[in-house]
Amino acid sequence: MHHPQLTSRTRRLTALLTALVAALLLTLATAGQAGALPPDIPDEAEARAELAALTVAPDHSMAGYSRAEFPHWITVNGCTTRQTVLIRDGENVEVTPGTCTPVAGTWFSPYDDTTWTKPSQLDIDHVVPLAEAWRSGADEWTRDVRRQFANDLTTSQLIAVSAASNRSKGDQDPADWQPPAAGFHCVYAEMWIHVKHVYELTLEQDEFDALGEMLNSC
Structure with missing residues (x-):
């Protein structure tokens, strides 16, 4: 005997199951990509609010700058930041048994859509x-704060990327x-903005404009 109510219920259950499977597949598809990114990346709305709160000002002088002013890579619990x-x-x-030294694996570099299998092919980029931090206000920090900045694993400041992309970037901001x-x-804009917001760094007008344009691609 045909039961219209059972047929309707079956269709609803089928639709619900289909939606749940689709959601699961989406989660699995994006899990690897999310795992390759640093933590604490804001969404677009948060990034726009943080960008608006930043101070636009000319760069400070590079007088006195040295990478040694930002001690890295430090060792915590036997592992270096890198x-x-x-x-x-x-x-x-x-990793080498008994150490934190990576010897093999797979790394996706989101800067240039490339995949690498040797740790030596990767750089750890300071976003x-x-x-750039020095001329944006870090020249006025203590050495301890600069050490924290250079080894910050809690914000979106550090990411493993191809050595080629990191070295082409140098110390340039998003305007360049x-x-x-x-x-x-x-x-990338969300990451950059968040770091500057957390550390209360300034930015130049062309940098501000470039970041706004990059957020338009979200």
Whole structure:
């Protein structure tokens, strides 16, 4: 006997199951990508609010700057900051037994959409470069604060990327350099803005404008 109510209920259950499966597949598809990114990245709305709260001002002098003013990579619980980021951002990372030294794995570099299998092919990028931080206000920090900034694993400041992309970036801000992978511009802007917001660093007008344009790609 045909039961219209049971048929309708079956359709609803089928639709619900289909939606749940789709959500699960989406979660699995994005899990690897999310795992390769640093923590504490704001969403677009939060990034826009943080950008609006930043102070636009001319760069400070580079007088007195040295990378030695930002001690890194420090060792915590037997692992250096570099090792920790490589382990965090990679997949199937193998380390030397009894150490934190990565010897194999797979790393996706979102700056240039490339994949690497040797730790030596990766750099750990300071999203806001040390020199950029210096001319944005870090020249007035204590050495301890600069050490924290250079080894910050709690914000979006550190990320494992290809050595080539990191070295092409140098100490340039988003007005002069953006990731070659245009699809990453939104996230990169969110990361950059958040770091400057957390550390109360300034930014120049062309940097402010470039970041706003990058958020438009979100």
